[in-house]
Amino acid sequence: MSRENIVNALLLLLLLAIPLAATAGDEPFYVTLATRMAILALGAVGLNFALGLGGLVSFGHAAFFGIGGYAAGILATHAFNMEPLAFGWTGSKSMPVIWLVALAASGIAALAIGAISLRTSGVYFIMITLAFAQMIYYFAISWPAYGGEDGLSIYVRNAFPGLNTLNGLHFFFVCYALLLVALVLFAVFRDARFGAALQAARQNEARLATVGIAPYRIRLAAFVISGMITGVAGALFADLNRFVSPSMLSWHMSGELIVLIILGGVGRLCGPIAGAMLYVVLEFFLGGVTERWQFFLGLILLGVVLFARGGIVGLAAGKVRHG
């Protein structure tokens, strides 16, 4: 077992241990904290497909996160009010249905945004993904039907067959299971021929083109998968907070997702988990010490970027092995 695998296993066990210990110690707040970690990690795993494997610095993944969130919010609102949404369908309060809609909606958005953005590269790509996410953000703000600037409340957390999602631990298990699914997908994808081609496109586009593979379609496919996973994370996030608002679509959210990956280690399987855990702990710890926690978070982040490249998994597991 390589050192990175051991670190990964420890991270996954640690994330699982927090809510179990918290439930045993009757501290439900920490269950919520762990659930938040798992959901943010899931969103970042999604982004890691594009950013870590493909080298596509998307500064617009909040768009997919928010679209997933709104999918959950809108379906639940319609189901609550019994208002028909489309074709007489009154939405749904079932998580699997909501996830499917979130997957579809964020996938379509990622296809449209990716198709245009991937015509460009480098700094253009960063700015264009940012701009498209802002477009959806402003649309959500100025579209009054679903709360506009005020957002949309989900009255009761949506349901999953066989589980009581109102129980914090049950909901954590749902999120944790989806995180594991995404991690398996990531590992399979990374080691498949498709993933290899994607990584080759990042490392040397000309060489990939020479062997007869066009990078555009591979990148687009990776971008869409990436957006879809982040979209599901958004749906879970809306359920966790029982609230969606345009802030889920804001560029701060996109920045946070990138921060999670960088803190944890770019392109690492469990980098997003390490990043999300550290981020939530910092947010909670610094937030408890000072109201100005974002100031110190900024300084810490600056320090990490300037002096500690490779993130936590990089520190713990050493360099990426190119074998």
Next chain:
Amino acid sequence: MQTALLIEQTLNGLQFGVMLFLMAAGLTLIFGVMGLINLAHGSLYMVGAFACATVAAWTGSFWLGLVASLAAAAAAGAIVEITVIRRLYDRDHLDQVLATFALILVFSEGTRWLFGSFPLYLNIPPLLAGAVPIPGGAQYPLYRLAIIGVGILVAIGLYLLISRTRLGMRIRAGESDREMIGALGVDIRTLYTVVFALGAALAGLAGAMVGALQSVQVGMGEPVLILAFVVIVIGGIGSIKGALVGAILVGLIDTLGRFLLPAALAAFMGPSAAASIGAALASMLIYVFMALVLAIRPRGLFAAAG
């Protein structure tokens, strides 16, 4: 009366465009010369606005405030360049994005720390407080016309600076070959600090001028920053001319879209639906425009060759 409204909205669009140009010019200059993407540019805009509002409140003079905004933004820019940005030139864009994102957190929270969460207000200077008649019988605020004038002067000044002066020659040389100008004995480190401070001063100027139209508050730079990105993506990164054309186009499309789209939709749907759908669509208009430009020219309208 309808023509007067249209002229008024066009001037508003022009004024907005000019302000975006001040932001975009600094961004595109810094990207063109140093190859750096600076998300914290909006923070420098905010610094300019806060400096202007504070000094204007102390001294009672908007003009001293304006000077202070230039000085404060340029100083903040120079300090940031020397302490942080300098280490990022050789890094990839991801590190630059992340570090400058961190700077935004520091600037925003730091400003809230110093000034509190309440917005500050900045009055229009008495000299520019009036209005001038425009064709169609309406009045247009003199101050907004002055902003348009300042923008035009800055555009001309930048053109002269870059094409006619020694500093401009070095900037152009830095854009094309940074090793070579270093070898020729130009102090690149100082040059970069100067360019960064210049870009910051332009952002600070924009912030100060807009501060008198809106309230001065934390986070005011962020929407503008993203529009400035749209502008330089449309214009072509690194091109001052592209920034000018892109800014005017974005300013006009955004302002006129918000004015005309609800009216156009009202022709075939109810007035309240037209107002809300029109507003939502209008907010997306410039991004649609950006997508169109990129579909035709992926590197923007005035992209540098290569």
